[in-house]
Structures are given as structure tokens and as C-alpha cells.
Amino acid sequence: MEEKICIVAIVERGKADKIVDKAKDAGAKGATILYGRGTGESxxxxxxxxxxxxxxxxxxIVSKNQNIKKYLTQ
Known part of the structure; x- marks a missing residue:
């Protein structure tokens, strides 16, 4: 079985679509976007x-291990 890797990125609201588009341009099949709230120390x-x-x-973004560098350098 081929090894898979999960890339996790936390970005400002509204920036995820652009990042996912870049990953798709590099060959990613897709991505999952979740919404959250930070709890920074006031x-x-x-x-x-x-x-x-x-x-x-x-x-x-879940991908084959061999493709990770392509996504991270886009």
C-alpha cells in the first residue's frame, strides 16, 4: 500500500480557495476546508x-507522499 500524507494549513478566513486552487494546479485531486476560530491569548x-x-x-489535503513537495512549493 502506498503511503499517504495529510497536509494541514491554517489560514485567514477567505484565503483557502486560492491556496486550494494552487494545490490543484500542482496536481492535488481536491481538499477539505473547515472553518474554525482561534483562541489567541488576549x-x-x-x-x-x-x-x-x-x-x-x-x-x-491528503496525497501520496511523493507529491507533497509540488504542493508546498506552489
Whole structure:
């Protein structure tokens, strides 16, 4: 049986489609996109005076091990 790998990427909301399109251009058959919310530590955000958007998209791509480099370099 051929080894499979799962790539997991967490990106800002609205960016997953573009990343999945690039992976498909590189030969991926498809992907799964899930929606989630980050739970960043508010004390650190206040200390650094930054805002981190809590809404995220999680991309899952399952592929043959030999194809991984093509997807990651697109």
C-alpha cells in the first residue's frame, strides 16, 4: 500500500480557495476546508498591541507522499 500524507494549513478566513486552487494546479485531486476560530491569548495581544483575527480556515489535503513537495512549493 502506498503511503499517504495529510497536509494541514491554517489560514485567514477567505484565503483557502486560492491556496486550494494552487494545490490543484500542482496536481492535488481536491481538499477539505473547515472553518474554525482561534483562541489567541488576549494578554499577549494586548501587550504587543496587535489584533489577531479569530476566524480561520483549516485546509486538509491528503496525497501520496511523493507529491507533497509540488504542493508546498506552489
Amino acid at each position: 494578554e499577549i495581544q494586548k501587550f504587543l498591541n496587535i489584533h489577531i483575527e479569530a476566524s480561520k480556515e483549516i485546509i486538509l
